[in-house]
Amino acid sequence: MIIVGGGTAGWMAAAALSRFLNDGRRKIILVESDDIGTVGVGEATIPPIINFNQMLEINENEFLRATRGTFKLGIEFVNWGRVSDRYFHPFGTFGHDLHGISFHQLWLRAHRRGESGDLGKHSISTVAATMGRFARPGPEAKPPLREIFYAFHLDASLYARLLRSVAEKHGAQRCEGKIVKVRRHAESGDVEAVELEGGRLIAGDIFLDCSGFRGLLMGKTLNVDYEDWSHWLPTDRAIAVQTANVAPPVPYTRATAHGAGWQWRIPLQHRTGNGHVFSSRYMEEDAAHRILLDNLDGEPITEPRTLSFRTGMRSQAWSHNVVALGLSSGFLEPLESTSIHLIQNGIQRLLALFPDKPISPLERDEYNRGMRELYEDVRDFVILHYKATQRDDTEFWRYVRDMDVPETLARKMELWRLHARVFRENAELFSLPSWVAVMLGQNIWPENYDPMADSLDGAKVAEAMRDMRNRYADVAARLPTHAEFLRMSRAWADPVASAI
Ligand SMILES: Cc1cc2nc3c(=O)[nH]c(=O)nc-3n(C[C@H](O)[C@H](O)[C@H](O)COP(=O)(O)OP(=O)(O)OC[C@H]3O[C@@H](n4cnc5c(N)ncnc54)[C@H](O)[C@@H]3O)c2cc1C
Secondary structure (H helix, E strand, O other), X not given: OEEEOOOHHHHHHHHHHHHHHOOOXXXXXXXXXXXXXXXXXXXXXXXXXXXXXXXXXXXXXXHHHHHOOEXXXXXXXXXXXXXXXXXXXXXXXXXXXXXXXXXXHHHHHHHHOOOOOOHHHHOHHHHHHHHOEOOOOOOOOOOOHHHOOOEEEOOHHHHHHHHHHXXXXXXXXXXXXXXXXEEEOOOOOOEEEEEEOOOXXXXXXXXXXXXXXXXXXXXXXXOOOEEEOOOOOOOOEEEEEEEOOOOOOOOOEEEEEEOOEEEEEEEOOOOEEEEEEEOOOOOOHHHHHHHHHHOOOOOEOOOOEEEEOOOXXXXXXXXOOEEEOHHHOEEOOXXXXXXXXXXXXXXXXXXXXXXXXXXXXXXXXXXXXXXXXXXXXXXXXXXXXXXXXXXXXXXXXXXXHHOOOXXXXXXXHHHHHHXXXXXXXXXXXXXXXXXXXXXXXXXXXXXXXXXXXXXXXXXXXXXXXXXXXXXXXXXXXXXXXXXXXXXXXOOOOOOOHHHO
């Protein structure tokens, strides 16, 4: 099996496939070119990455040390519903359902009666993040500590290095070189070999296209279409810059909306990653550059770098004997930090459907069906952040506010507007609390709550909610600070830097 590309996608695939498929007979070769390099961004993740690391038997504290990583409890959104609005999309849940009735329905009823308290105060992850505190719930943890869900911020190049060591331990081989030609079978059209500069041929039975935006095999060789979703997600550029830390890292990502896009802030142990994602149709690069530099917490330590992208996905992620993973298979802008997860999901799905020879079209179709569903679910959730805005201060915000959205999202938003109902279909990635966080965080108020909520005694519900708030505040206040926790668990890489 040949893996083309050694970015996050290539090394994640090499590590997982060599761990599970290397039976001594199968050879896994990864080809990458130092001259071309990797995309060099992609530093915020979502909770399923914990399982990926576990699958590979990577110890979490060692992982954090190696990647100079930090914990992430969610994303703080600034200026999204309206300028100056602020809300938190936490991992984990809001409060507890009572007698089978969804917490958010009870909260909406209490809100109408003026008895609700802030929604975020009913989420342990939000409360802890706001206080800059963190603890990893152990297997024995009791609620509400058990309700803390987390992911990581990481240095992508260091993660690739760690994964490379795992992959090589399991027998994967790395080959340095620039692919200049791809050979296909005359009849089947399958890819047979890649040719490196200098003429070396590397042949294989299955090829993973992890070549990034180039899409060397999937796009350039097999000509698989790229479905363009930029009419729904019009950002197409990002300027990225790293800054020095000016304070201990907080356990969350921040996404601050600007006039034609938004800016990320991702705190690592040794530096902070920043980037301004914007639409070149609505903003000149110079202006985007200025906005980014005007909104940094610390001094830049790298030169700002511009990346171009087009939101969308390949119409097939698996074609012939080639499976595309990572940026070669599609890209949804990084607002909800989902790209690494899409890679992880693609790898796990490939392992679950790993083909014999000849490849069964049924297994290939199943892979493509599942990946499409996942991409479209994530797409809809990301579009929601733009559509659910009341901003009308720029042409960009007026466009996204007024645009038509995919029918699947329109239906979800309409159901929400009636009675705040959210139905999770199939294996949708984002669950109820995520939809609730963004809808309410961006002022999409339903006409009414679910009438079932009226079946409970209002005073008792208000009291139960007050208890939840008090317990969350009390428990969060007793957690260590995020930096203390990293140090205590020996996850901090550099004892000197930890003094900040
Ligand atoms: C602005 C931005 C922000 C992002 N933020 C996040 C985030 O916060 N969270 C998240 O999960 N994801 C994020 N992503 C996505 C994330 O960066 C990618 O999903 C991830 O890095 C995977 O990239 P890749 O491995 O597919 O491609 P790349 O990193 O581009 O790697 C491509 C590889 O292919 C090799 N290659 C290409 N052509 C050839 C050739 N001819 N011969 C030999 N080798 C070749 C290159 O050398 C390289 O090794 C972001 C992306 C962008 C653009």
